[in-house]
Amino acid sequence: MTKPMIQIALDQTSLAAAIEVANNVESYVDVIEVGTILAFAEGMTAVSTLRKNHPDHILVCDMKTTDGGAILARMAFEAGADWITVSAAAHIATINACKKVADEFNSEIQIEIYGNWTMEDAQAWVDLGITQAIYHRSRDAELAGVGWTDADLVKMRELSNLGIELSITGGIVPEDLHLFEGIKAKTFIAGRALAGDKGKETAEALKEQINRYWK
């Protein structure tokens, strides 16, 4: 199984702050994400600037695209994103529109799982040729104290069995990685945990767990 990568989510409200964090963490992360907050704060300049600053990293734009798929996807890929996120709540026509633009750019879309989705929805994503999804506790759910539940883990395994690689996020800590053993994990995503003073240490601890559970 491919080893999961480490992804930093940049959710600063100013590009200057995000640039600084990205420069600090680039040596120990594989994937740099322009978070929804940063993208709405600064627009596509955030994507093009980070693309220029980090030409060799995978760059994600977390748009949670819900409508107007083709235009949004094109905007982000033209600005230099390798992957964009598309909401699981989007109409299948929107998801399809994003996928087609991604194919044109040799890029990928990730279904961001929110709301009342079903495994039939997931099968429909796979049928469109989509290979990635993001699974998480929402930031607000996390703040409300909702943890990783058995129901989460069962759903993640089912998605993984459909062939979908998962990026996993929402209070990711090294001690939890064993929970996801056997799942096709594409990346583990963190923000503040990787950006702070102990960021490098956290990244190393994550890598140690990755090497332990994904051979």
Place this chain on the structure above:
Amino acid sequence: MTKPMIQIALDQTSLAAAIEVANNVESYVDVIEVGTILAFAEGMTAVSTLRKNHPDHILVCDMKTTDGGAILARMAFEAGADWITVSAAAHIATINACKKVADEFNSEIQIEIYGNWTMEDAQAWVDLGITQAIYHRSRDAELAGVGWTDADLVKMRELSNLGIELSITGGIVPEDLHLFEGIKAKTFIAGRALAGDKGKETAEALKEQINRYWK
């Protein structure tokens, strides 16, 4: 019943183009919307610029907020938005976080209905004190030829009966307005139909139908 208002959705990919459209239409629209595309293209500068240019219009930022609710809401309200949109697929904790920030700014949130939502979800929104939602055919569904169905109209009436005012969008034309008679319609939203050469004419035709069906 309050008369529905007319809302222009600005979905240009550049602020300069959006400014021009807003200037052209301001005399015959009540509500100006910074569409998701424009907000992602240019960031919150789009909101603050349109706020400055149109101090007396209601200004909406269509963020389709799905996570990180408090930060996104604060960003948009600080930039001058009166209303923001929040995805129906967001965790109820996210919706609640947005509502609390909106209250602080004496502003409102609108639930943007996408995905597999239920009437129980809608009741939960009402229980939080939310009074607005957006109901539409997705742009992509519309392109795929999916029209206003009886199922749509039944759901809209149910939402209206819960006390939710609906902004209605997705290929809105004057000839269709009679379909929505009796529904608490907050606004009818259009983009190109209001922005083009015949925009003023379309707005007048919409207002004629509004006066006919909402007394």
